[in-house]
Amino acid sequence: MITFLLPSHKDFSSLRRVMQDFANEDISTIRLVVVESGIEEDVKKDIGPIADDRIKLVYGEKSGIYQAINRGVKEVKTDYYIVIGLDDTFRFEKAGTLVEALRVLQYDLMFLGVVKGGRKISYFNPDRILDGPQGVFPSHTGGTVIRKDLHERYGEYDTRYKTVADGLFLCRCLKHGCSAVFLGDTFCNIGAGGFSKTKELSAEWESHLARLVLGAGWIRSSALFCIRAGKRVLKQIIARLMKKS
Numbered sequence: 001m002i003t004f005l006l007p008s009h010k011d012f013s014s015l016r017r018v019m020q021d022f023a024n025e026d027i028s029t030i031r032l033v034v035v036e037s038g039i040e041e042d043v044k045k046d047i048g049p050i051a052d053d054r055i056k057l058v059y060g061e062k063s064g065i066y067q068a069i070n071r072g073v074k075e076v077k078t079d080y081y082i083v084i085g086l087d088d089t090f091r092f093e094k095a096g097t098l099v100e101a102l103r104v105l106q107y108d109l110m111f112l113g114v115v116k117g118g119r120k121i122s123y124f125n126p127d128r129i130l131d132g133p134q135g136v137f138p139s140h141t142g143g144t145v146i147r148k149d150l151h152e153r154y155g156e157y158d159t160r161y162k163t164v165a166d167g168l169f170l171c172r173c174l175k176h177g178c179s180a181v182f183l184g185d186t187f188c189n190i191g192a193g194g195f196s197k198t199k200e201l202s203a204e205w206e207s208h209l210a211r212l213v214l215g216a217g218w219i220r221s222s223a224l225f226c227i228r229a230g231k232r233v234l235k236q237i238i239a240r241l242m243k244k245s
Contacts, residue, residue, distance in 0.1 A: 001029035001099045002145065003081040004090065007061075007068040008036045012046040014086040023052045025092045029099050030054065033075045035061050035068040066157040066165045073156070076148050080110075083166070087191030088142045094187055101183065102145065108178040109170065110145035111137045113185060117192035124182035126174050130216040131224060133167025133207060136174070140166035142188030150178060161210065163203040168210040175214060204229040 004022065008015050015034065022032045032055045036043050040059040050057070058075055061068045069083060080102055084090050102110065113122035121138040128135050137144060154172050157165040174180060208225040212218065 001078055001080065001102055002095070003031040003033055003076045003078045005069060005072040005076065005081050005083045006032065006034045006086065007065055007072065007083070008034050008086055010036075010038050011086050012043070016047055018084070018086065018090075019047070019050070019052075019055060021090070021092050022055065025095055027095055027099065028054075029078075030092075030095050031056070031076075031078055033058065033072050033081075035072040035075075037062045037068070064159060064162065066159045066161070069166075070156040070159070073148065073151055078148070080145050080147055082145045083141050084188065085141050085191060089189040090142055091187050094185075097185075098145065098187065105181055107181045108147045108150055109173060109180040111180065111182045112143045112145070112187045113183070114139045114143040115186055115189045120186060122184055122186070124180075126180065129171045129175050130211060130214060130221075132214075133164055133171050133210060134228075136167070136171060137182075139188075139190055140170060142190045144170060146170075161206050163199045164206040164210050167207070168213065171210070171214055200232050201229055204232065 006015075006018060015036075019032065019034070022030075032052075034055070034057045036057055036059050038059065040057075043057065043059060056075060058071060061071050072083075073081065111124050113120060115121070116139070121143075123135075123138060125136055150173055154169065154176070157169050159165065161168060204225055207228075208221050211221040211224070
Protein backbone atom coordinates (compact mmCIF):
# COMPACT_ATOMS: atom_id res chain seq x y z
CA MET A 1 0.00 0.00 0.00
CA ILE A 2 2.73 2.51 0.97
CA THR A 3 6.53 2.69 0.74
CA PHE A 4 8.72 4.84 2.97
CA LEU A 5 11.48 6.25 0.78
CA LEU A 6 14.65 7.18 2.64
CA PRO A 7 17.65 8.93 1.02
CA SER A 8 20.79 8.17 3.05
CA HIS A 9 24.36 9.45 3.02
CA LYS A 10 26.65 7.27 5.14
CA ASP A 11 25.05 8.12 8.49
CA PHE A 12 24.84 4.49 9.52
CA SER A 13 23.85 5.00 13.15
CA SER A 14 20.78 7.02 12.07
CA LEU A 15 20.05 4.53 9.31
CA ARG A 16 20.11 1.61 11.75
CA ARG A 17 17.71 3.51 14.04
CA VAL A 18 15.18 4.18 11.27
CA MET A 19 15.38 0.62 9.96
CA GLN A 20 14.84 -0.80 13.44
CA ASP A 21 11.89 1.51 14.11
CA PHE A 22 10.36 0.37 10.83
CA ALA A 23 11.03 -3.33 11.47
CA ASN A 24 9.36 -3.11 14.89
CA GLU A 25 5.97 -2.65 13.19
CA ASP A 26 4.60 -5.91 11.81
CA ILE A 27 2.47 -4.49 8.99
CA SER A 28 2.55 -6.42 5.73
CA THR A 29 1.37 -3.53 3.53
CA ILE A 30 4.29 -1.16 4.19
CA ARG A 31 7.75 -1.15 2.65
CA LEU A 32 11.01 0.74 3.18
CA VAL A 33 13.33 1.67 0.29
CA VAL A 34 16.68 3.15 1.28
CA VAL A 35 18.74 4.93 -1.39
CA GLU A 36 22.27 5.00 0.03
CA SER A 37 25.21 6.92 -1.43
CA GLY A 38 27.77 4.37 -0.21
CA ILE A 39 28.82 1.21 -1.97
CA GLU A 40 27.14 -2.07 -1.06
CA GLU A 41 30.14 -3.72 0.59
CA ASP A 42 30.82 -0.82 2.95
CA VAL A 43 27.17 -0.31 3.87
CA LYS A 44 26.56 -3.97 4.68
CA LYS A 45 29.70 -4.05 6.80
CA ASP A 46 28.41 -1.13 8.88
CA ILE A 47 24.73 -1.96 9.26
CA GLY A 48 24.92 -5.75 9.28
CA PRO A 49 22.45 -8.22 7.76
CA ILE A 50 18.87 -7.17 6.99
CA ALA A 51 16.38 -9.80 8.07
CA ASP A 52 13.21 -7.93 7.11
CA ASP A 53 12.24 -8.65 3.49
CA ARG A 54 10.10 -5.50 3.45
CA ILE A 55 13.31 -3.42 3.43
CA LYS A 56 15.27 -2.83 0.23
CA LEU A 57 18.57 -0.95 -0.09
CA VAL A 58 19.79 0.70 -3.28
CA TYR A 59 23.48 1.59 -3.32
CA GLY A 60 25.90 4.05 -4.87
CA GLU A 61 23.62 7.03 -5.59
CA LYS A 62 25.84 10.11 -5.25
CA SER A 63 24.17 12.64 -7.54
CA GLY A 64 22.19 14.62 -4.98
CA ILE A 65 19.04 14.40 -2.92
CA TYR A 66 16.48 14.64 -5.73
CA GLN A 67 18.28 12.19 -7.97
CA ALA A 68 18.31 9.80 -5.00
CA ILE A 69 14.55 10.27 -4.59
CA ASN A 70 13.97 9.79 -8.33
CA ARG A 71 15.93 6.55 -8.19
CA GLY A 72 13.99 5.44 -5.14
CA VAL A 73 10.63 6.14 -6.79
CA LYS A 74 11.60 3.70 -9.54
CA GLU A 75 11.97 1.01 -6.85
CA VAL A 76 8.54 1.69 -5.30
CA LYS A 77 6.15 -1.21 -5.98
CA THR A 78 3.24 0.10 -3.90
CA ASP A 79 0.53 2.55 -4.98
CA TYR A 80 1.82 5.28 -2.64
CA TYR A 81 5.09 6.47 -1.15
CA ILE A 82 6.26 9.02 1.40
CA VAL A 83 9.77 10.48 1.64
CA ILE A 84 11.41 10.58 5.07
CA GLY A 85 14.84 11.82 6.13
CA LEU A 86 17.51 10.40 8.41
CA ASP A 87 17.03 13.36 10.75
CA ASP A 88 13.28 12.75 10.93
CA THR A 89 11.42 10.60 13.43
CA PHE A 90 8.43 9.00 11.76
CA ARG A 91 5.89 7.37 14.06
CA PHE A 92 5.80 3.98 12.37
CA GLU A 93 3.41 2.73 15.05
CA LYS A 94 0.79 4.89 13.29
CA ALA A 95 1.52 3.43 9.85
CA GLY A 96 -1.54 1.19 10.11
CA THR A 97 -3.74 4.26 10.54
CA LEU A 98 -2.14 5.78 7.46
CA VAL A 99 -2.73 2.64 5.40
CA GLU A 100 -6.38 2.52 6.43
CA ALA A 101 -6.85 6.20 5.53
CA LEU A 102 -5.40 5.55 2.08
CA ARG A 103 -7.74 2.58 1.56
CA VAL A 104 -10.76 4.69 2.38
CA LEU A 105 -9.85 8.06 0.84
CA GLN A 106 -7.78 7.05 -2.22
CA TYR A 107 -6.67 10.62 -3.01
CA ASP A 108 -3.68 11.39 -5.21
CA LEU A 109 -2.00 13.36 -2.41
CA MET A 110 -2.45 13.16 1.34
CA PHE A 111 -0.91 15.95 3.41
CA LEU A 112 -0.07 15.33 7.06
CA GLY A 113 0.73 17.60 9.95
CA VAL A 114 4.38 17.61 11.03
CA VAL A 115 6.38 18.85 14.00
CA LYS A 116 9.43 20.99 13.20
CA GLY A 117 11.62 22.62 15.81
CA GLY A 118 9.12 21.64 18.49
CA ARG A 119 6.27 23.44 16.69
CA LYS A 120 3.35 21.66 15.06
CA ILE A 121 2.84 22.77 11.47
CA SER A 122 -0.66 22.05 10.27
CA TYR A 123 -2.20 23.76 7.22
CA PHE A 124 -3.15 23.23 3.60
CA ASN A 125 -3.51 26.25 1.31
CA PRO A 126 -3.80 25.12 -2.33
CA ASP A 127 -4.97 28.63 -3.28
CA ARG A 128 -1.44 29.90 -2.49
CA ILE A 129 0.36 27.88 -5.15
CA LEU A 130 1.56 30.99 -7.02
CA ASP A 131 2.98 32.38 -3.76
CA GLY A 132 4.66 29.10 -2.83
CA PRO A 133 5.93 26.50 -2.60
CA GLN A 134 6.26 27.67 1.05
CA GLY A 135 2.95 27.99 2.83
CA VAL A 136 1.03 25.64 0.53
CA PHE A 137 1.46 22.44 2.57
CA PRO A 138 3.39 21.59 5.77
CA SER A 139 6.21 19.54 4.29
CA HIS A 140 7.20 17.18 1.50
CA THR A 141 9.52 15.15 3.73
CA GLY A 142 7.55 13.20 6.32
CA GLY A 143 4.39 15.15 5.52
CA THR A 144 3.12 14.12 2.08
CA VAL A 145 1.85 10.77 0.86
CA ILE A 146 2.11 10.66 -2.94
CA ARG A 147 0.49 8.37 -5.47
CA LYS A 148 3.36 6.90 -7.44
CA ASP A 149 1.72 7.10 -10.86
CA LEU A 150 1.61 10.90 -10.62
CA HIS A 151 5.18 10.73 -11.91
CA GLU A 152 3.91 9.19 -15.13
CA ARG A 153 1.86 12.36 -15.67
CA TYR A 154 4.17 15.04 -14.29
CA GLY A 155 7.64 13.57 -14.59
CA GLU A 156 10.42 13.16 -12.04
CA TYR A 157 11.67 15.67 -9.49
CA ASP A 158 13.52 18.32 -11.49
CA THR A 159 17.16 17.95 -10.46
CA ARG A 160 18.01 21.42 -11.78
CA TYR A 161 16.54 22.59 -8.48
CA LYS A 162 18.68 21.74 -5.46
CA THR A 163 16.22 22.67 -2.68
CA VAL A 164 12.64 23.09 -3.97
CA ALA A 165 12.18 20.38 -6.62
CA ASP A 166 9.80 18.59 -4.26
CA GLY A 167 7.66 21.68 -3.70
CA LEU A 168 7.56 22.42 -7.42
CA PHE A 169 6.43 18.88 -8.22
CA LEU A 170 3.64 18.92 -5.64
CA CYS A 171 2.46 22.41 -6.61
CA ARG A 172 2.38 21.33 -10.25
CA CYS A 173 0.23 18.34 -9.29
CA LEU A 174 -2.17 20.55 -7.32
CA LYS A 175 -2.36 23.18 -10.05
CA HIS A 176 -3.40 20.54 -12.58
CA GLY A 177 -6.24 19.32 -10.39
CA CYS A 178 -4.87 16.24 -8.62
CA SER A 179 -7.13 15.20 -5.79
CA ALA A 180 -5.75 16.03 -2.35
CA VAL A 181 -6.79 15.79 1.27
CA PHE A 182 -5.31 17.15 4.47
CA LEU A 183 -5.16 15.08 7.64
CA GLY A 184 -4.57 17.19 10.72
CA ASP A 185 -2.95 14.29 12.54
CA THR A 186 0.82 14.42 13.07
CA PHE A 187 2.93 11.45 11.99
CA CYS A 188 6.47 12.82 11.86
CA ASN A 189 8.92 15.04 13.71
CA ILE A 190 11.07 16.48 10.95
CA GLY A 191 14.61 17.75 11.41
CA ALA A 192 14.85 21.54 11.74
CA GLY A 193 18.53 21.92 10.87
CA GLY A 194 19.07 19.80 7.80
CA PHE A 195 19.98 20.53 4.19
CA SER A 196 17.16 23.02 3.54
CA LYS A 197 18.13 25.03 6.62
CA THR A 198 21.67 25.58 5.37
CA LYS A 199 20.41 26.62 1.92
CA GLU A 200 17.69 29.07 2.94
CA LEU A 201 18.66 31.91 0.61
CA SER A 202 19.19 29.70 -2.43
CA ALA A 203 15.84 28.06 -1.60
CA GLU A 204 14.17 31.48 -1.76
CA TRP A 205 15.71 32.13 -5.18
CA GLU A 206 14.66 28.70 -6.44
CA SER A 207 11.16 29.32 -5.08
CA HIS A 208 11.02 32.47 -7.19
CA LEU A 209 12.03 30.47 -10.27
CA ALA A 210 9.49 27.76 -9.41
CA ARG A 211 6.70 30.36 -9.09
CA LEU A 212 7.51 31.64 -12.57
CA VAL A 213 7.30 28.09 -13.94
CA LEU A 214 3.91 27.69 -12.25
CA GLY A 215 2.63 30.88 -13.86
CA ALA A 216 3.13 33.61 -11.26
CA GLY A 217 3.74 37.18 -12.37
CA TRP A 218 7.40 38.25 -12.43
CA ILE A 219 6.90 41.46 -10.43
CA ARG A 220 4.90 39.85 -7.63
CA SER A 221 7.22 36.85 -7.41
CA SER A 222 10.30 39.09 -7.35
CA ALA A 223 8.77 41.18 -4.57
CA LEU A 224 8.07 38.03 -2.55
CA PHE A 225 11.67 36.92 -3.06
CA CYS A 226 13.05 40.25 -1.83
CA ILE A 227 10.79 40.30 1.24
CA ARG A 228 11.38 36.68 2.25
CA ALA A 229 15.11 36.69 1.54
CA GLY A 230 15.45 39.96 3.42
CA LYS A 231 13.73 38.48 6.46
CA ARG A 232 16.06 35.50 6.42
CA VAL A 233 19.16 37.70 6.15
CA LEU A 234 17.91 39.83 9.05
CA LYS A 235 17.36 36.73 11.19
CA GLN A 236 20.88 35.50 10.38
CA ILE A 237 22.38 38.87 11.36
CA ILE A 238 20.44 38.93 14.64
CA ALA A 239 21.50 35.35 15.43
CA ARG A 240 25.17 36.23 14.88
CA LEU A 241 24.93 39.32 17.06
CA MET A 242 23.31 37.31 19.84
CA LYS A 243 26.12 34.75 19.68
CA LYS A 244 28.73 37.48 20.06
CA SER A 245 26.98 39.14 23.00
